[in-house]
Amino acid sequence: MNNEKLEKIIDSSRTDQKELIHILHDVQSEYGYIPPEAVTAISRRLKVSESEIFGVLTFYNAFSLTPKGEHVMTVCMGTACHVRGGPQIVEDIERKLDVKVGETTADNKFTLETVNCIGCCAIGPVVVVDEKYYSNITLNKIDPIINEYKEDKS
Amino acid sequence: MKLVLNGKEIEFEGRQTILHLARKNGVFIPSLCDHDRLTPFSGCRLCLVEIEGRRGFPPSCGTYAEEGMNIKTHTPQLKKLRQQILELILSEHPSSCLICSEKKDCDDYKSTIRKVGETTGCVLCPNNGRCELQEVVETLEIKNVHFPALYREFEVKKKDPFFDRNYNLCILCGRCVRMCHEVRGASAIAFVHRGSNEVIGTVFDKTLVEAGCQFCGACVDTCPTGALTERALKYETLRDEESKTICPFCGIGCVLDVDLKNGKILSTHPANGTSLNRGQACVKGRFISKDVVYTSKRITAPKIRKGKELEEVGWDEALDFVARKLKAYKGSELALIDSPQMSCEDIYVSRKFSKEALKTKNVAVSPGYAPQSIYSSLIMNNSMQFPLNFKLKDIAKARTIFLMGIDLTVSHPIVWLEVLEAVRNGANLVVVSPTELASTRFATQWLRNKAGSEIHLLGYLSKIILEQEEALDLRSIEGYETFLKSLVKLSLENMMEWTGIDEQQLRDTALSLLEEGPAAFLFGMELTSLSQKNMGGLALQNLAHLTSGQLYPLGLENNQRGHFELTHLTSKKDKKIDNIKHSMEDGQIKALYVMGTFPWPKKIRAEFIVFQGSHENDFSQKADVVFPAATFAEMCGTYVNIEGRIQRSSPVIEPVGEAKPDWWILAQLAQRLKRPGFNYKKSADILVEIQKNNPGLKKASPEDLKKGKEIFVQEGLEAASQFFSLEFSPSIPKKSKRYPFLMLNDYNLDTYRSLYLGDVSRGLGKIRDPEWISLCPEDAEKIGLEHGDSVKISSELGKMSGRVRLTNTVSEGIVKSNFIWSENQIFHKMILKPLGSDDFKSIRVLPVKIERG
Numbered sequence A: 001m002n003n004e005k006l007e008k009i010i011d012s013s014r015t016d017q018k019e020l021i022h023i024l025h026d027v028q029s030e031y032g033y034i035p036p037e038a039v040t041a042i043s044r045r046l047k048v049s050e051s052e053i054f055g056v057l058t059f060y061n062a063f064s065l066t067p068k069g070e071h072v073m074t075v076c077m078g079t080a081c082h083v084r085g086g087p088q089i090v091e092d093i094e095r096k097l098d099v100k101v102g103e104t105t106a107d108n109k110f111t112l113e114t115v116n117c118i119g120c121c122a123i124g125p126v127v128v129v130d131e132k133y134y135s136n137i138t139l140n141k142i143d144p145i146i147n148e149y150k151e152d153k154s
Numbered sequence B: 001m002k003l004v005l006n007g008k009e010i011e012f013e014g015r016q017t018i019l020h021l022a023r024k025n026g027v028f029i030p031s032l033c034d035h036d037r038l039t040p041f042s043g044c045r046l047c048l049v050e051i052e053g054r055r056g057f058p059p060s061c062g063t064y065a066e067e068g069m070n071i072k073t074h075t076p077q078l079k080k081l082r083q084q085i086l087e088l089i090l091s092e093h094p095s096s097c098l099i100c101s102e103k104k105d106c107d108d109y110k111s112t113i114r115k116v117g118e119t120t121g122c123v124l125c126p127n128n129g130r131c132e133l134q135e136v137v138e139t140l141e142i143k144n145v146h147f148p149a150l151y152r153e154f155e156v157k158k159k160d161p162f163f164d165r166n167y168n169l170c171i172l173c174g175r176c177v178r179m180c181h182e183v184r185g186a187s188a189i190a191f192v193h194r195g196s197n198e199v200i201g202t203v204f205d206k207t208l209v210e211a212g213c214q215f216c217g218a219c220v221d222t223c224p225t226g227a228l229t230e231r232a233l234k235y236e237t238l239r240d241e242e243s244k245t246i247c248p249f250c251g252i253g254c255v256l257d258v259d260l261k262n263g264k265i266l267s268t269h270p271a272n273g274t275s276l277n278r279g280q281a282c283v284k285g286r287f288i289s290k291d292v293v294y295t296s297k298r299i300t301a302p303k304i305r306k307g308k309e310l311e312e313v314g315w316d317e318a319l320d321f322v323a324r325k326l327k328a329y330k331g332s333e334l335a336l337i338d339s340p341q342m343s344c345e346d347i348y349v350s351r352k353f354s355k356e357a358l359k360t361k362n363v364a365v366s367p368g369y370a371p372q373s374i375y376s377s378l379i380m381n382n383s384m385q386f387p388l389n390f391k392l393k394d395i396a397k398a399r400t401i402f403l404m405g406i407d408l409t410v411s412h413p414i415v416w417l418e419v420l421e422a423v424r425n426g427a428n429l430v431v432v433s434p435t436e437l438a439s440t441r442f443a444t445q446w447l448r449n450k451a452g453s454e455i456h457l458l459g460y461l462s463k464i465i466l467e468q469e470e471a472l473d474l475r476s477i478e479g480y481e482t483f484l485k486s487l488v489k490l491s492l493e494n495m496m497e498w499t500g501i502d503e504q505q506l507r508d509t510a511l512s513l514l515e516e517g518p519a520a521f522l523f524g525m526e527l528t529s530l531s532q533k534n535m536g537g538l539a540l541q542n543l544a545h546l547t548s549g550q551l552y553p554l555g556l557e558n559n560q561r562g563h564f565e566l567t568h569l570t571s572k573k574d575k576k577i578d579n580i581k582h583s584m585e586d587g588q589i590k591a592l593y594v595m596g597t598f599p600w601p602k603k604i605r606a607e608f609i610v611f612q613g614s615h616e617n618d619f620s621q622k623a624d625v626v627f628p629a630a631t632f633a634e635m636c637g638t639y640v641n642i643e644g645r646i647q648r649s650s651p652v653i654e655p656v657g658e659a660k661p662d663w664w665i666l667a668q669l670a671q672r673l674k675r676p677g678f679n680y681k682k683s684a685d686i687l688v689e690i691q692k693n694n695p696g697l698k699k700a701s702p703e704d705l706k707k708g709k710e711i712f713v714q715e716g717l718e719a720a721s722q723f724f725s726l727e728f729s730p731s732i733p734k735k736s737k738r739y740p741f742l743m744l745n746d747y748n749l750d751t752y753r754s755l756y757l758g759d760v761s762r763g764l765g766k767i768r769d770p771e772w773i774s775l776c777p778e779d780a781e782k783i784g785l786e787h788g789d790s791v792k793i794s795s796e797l798g799k800m801s802g803r804v805r806l807t808n809t810v811s812e813g814i815v816k817s818n819f820i821w822s823e824n825q826i827f828h829k830m831i832l833k834p835l836g837s838d839d840f841k842s843i844r845v846l847p848v849k850i851e852r853g
């Protein structure tokens, strides 16, 4: 892990405790997750205990504790999507990627997440990969989506 | 102001919550998340009330009383609501026992004990009988839970010392979290995760040890359920008696509640409603008092050496034998050593005994260099007097707090709570420390000085202040000119090099000391052990005088102040431990009577040694006679805490084995030596005599103390107005090629008389082990050491060994160790030399070399 980068993020911010969320955001976008070293470093800088920081960072979905994969696959579990088969879709993807919700695949390609309604219930069930929306998902539409990103070498 | 509560008009004043007001007026509103010392949380919603003209049901714990309110606390609708809320809470809490129809019988006979497992049943819950949830269930008459039960299936956390955490029983009231954060400043635990996954936890689910827990037990005591429970109590039944004692493990003297069962101590808790510790204590008072009393290391009978072995004998035989032996020596051939951990009565009799029975002037008290000794030396050398009393709660009111030479969270946890309160109210906190401490996290200014430069740093601060305050007319104050002259040696150019602090930071600190109102200067042993002439204390005294601040000398031992009051008038003639050691080597002193603990060389040359104490240690093994002394829990005793507050405790249990109070043993001997005036029947007789002979303690009447009256040492003194000339040599200890590290020694009071507390509490050893040598990871890597490796440390003065503990709290080039008197034999060589040698070197900072060992 690159300590200089970390120090820069923490240093560039002010030492005010109100900066905690901003700093966490910066760390998240730099590393894709919040590494433990960062929690220690932030704690010393902001004079907030590590457990308190952990409390904040586990409160928000925006922060993750494990490195995120190249692609984040989000399955909607809002009411509308739920009744139209959201849970089965999640299960299927979990099996195919061999991960549980919130985890990242061993090859670091995918992180699987769920969300409660993303505001397009009419076209549900919805799966979002990174920024791209896939609508009216059925079980046989899953493989093509996974393959699309597996092959993508970017 | 007035309002109406349940149809009755009541008067109130100031800002207070409705819940608080109702309680004060005898109205019981169920509540689970509220706590007197904590900010309102309004999480459990049990305390809902109706207020005329307000929509909904505001929580009374978070709603403040206002003029003219009309409040109802017990309507049928509220009752129903509360029942529902409680049922919801119970749906996530094992509740079969709470509502079981057999509950009453089961409590008495455990008739249905096999029905349910531990985590589902009250009867086996360690909190049974002390559980607030049980109480609330009863008051709200819950008979059934109408929601599906949810068991969260958390693994019980058992890796930490002292208590277990079973979050299956947690109702997320947040009391533990707020207590840990608001009152203790540790913030080791927090709410983690969100929504239905919310739970109390630590950073990355680490152990509490790793998360910075102090193991004060405040969370355990405030938890309304059995989620947090003392491990030692888990399989104990309920107490059948309650009593009170005074904690003997530090200078604060917390009042502790003692739970007893069949005449034995079950556990000790901080007492509520005392003006001293206000429901708080620390790991020592909370978790290990019982172990100290019942450990197998207790000396339970008098012993006499017969041949090679110490053999148990009766009191009469032992006393007769010792009296006969002592008679054979001249006064000058005898020496006596007592301890500031003894009660006033014991110390008084010990001094009287040495003067009138032993007829010796060779009397010493175990550790020297206590913060108060600054005053003894001033009193002795300049016949000056100082007011020493203070009130802990004044610290919380200070606008600036200057903290130096002490790791307050460990040494004086309750003082730390007051400092924290001041900080939370916006006070400035200046901490002077070369290493990171729990307190530095809260500092507005952390002066991370070069180790050993403290006296210089204080000199510089005074110098800066004097520059700015030329207008002040200080010339007339005694000692001003010589003080000023002594500061000439400190040139501002050298400031950074000597102290490691940049000029601007020092100037800012000086300014805040001047402008933010009088500061409270708290200091401890690590400042006073810097120089034999107590330059550290004098330098701080000068600074406090310049800024009209107050000094708070923080002695460590529970009765250090009492010892001081009883001896300072005569202590001019007191010997130092090392004088006694020398006289023994010269053969002048032939027999020793030891009641205190102190470092002792491996070979003791004495013809006859009496050891009087409560616990076995290396020294007791070498004695010719051993007398078993009663502990704090087994006798009446008067103690004076750091504030000058006089407290008296009564016995809570019968003495263990044949143990007797120290005064009794000494008085028996004196009577056998045919000395008059030792015919004491009880300890109160001695206290009355102390009152007569000791002006400071004249108000300490046994009756008033028993009634719980607040009594302080009598002073009535004005602080003498005087400056002291400072010496800035010997110079700041430096690293060299040969000794490339500086070792800082913190004095650690994890001892009770002859016992090292870690010997009876593995848990204490886990949180602070005197064998630890703290080192930063960078340095460790350089010399190829890892966490836990054994190392040898050597300095000009001697060698010692220890184990590496990696921590970021020390900077490169520094190692830190703890020392306690009496244990850690290897260390003594290192300590004893400077104590005995004429060219005194600081025992606080030593240049050392570290090797794998």
Ligand code: SF4
Residues within 6 Å of the ligand: B176, B179, B180, B181, B184, B186, B187, B188, B189, B208, B212, B213, B214, B215, B216, B217, B218, B219, B220
């Ligand atoms: S024991 Fe004290 S420091 Fe540790 S978690 Fe509980 S309240 Fe916090």
Ligand code: SF4
Residues within 6 Å of the ligand: B169, B170, B171, B172, B173, B174, B175, B176, B177, B200, B219, B222, B223, B224, B225, B227, B228
């Ligand atoms: S552990 Fe106890 S004090 Fe802490 S939130 Fe749970 S029930 Fe409340």
Ligand code: SF4
Residues within 6 Å of the ligand: B247, B248, B249, B250, B251, B252, B253, B254, B277, B280, B281, B282, B283, B284, B285, B286, B412, B413, B414
């Ligand atoms: S703070 Fe001191 S007196 Fe209070 S419990 Fe701890 S050791 Fe005992």
Ligand code: FES
Residues within 6 Å of the ligand: A076, A077, A078, A079, A080, A081, A082, A116, A117, A118, A119, A120, A121, A124, A125, A126
């Ligand atoms: S429920 Fe899935 S988008 Fe609204």
Ligand code: FES
Residues within 6 Å of the ligand: B030, B031, B032, B033, B034, B041, B042, B043, B044, B045, B046, B047, B048, B059, B060, B061, B062
């Ligand atoms: S006590 Fe008021 S909401 Fe818990």
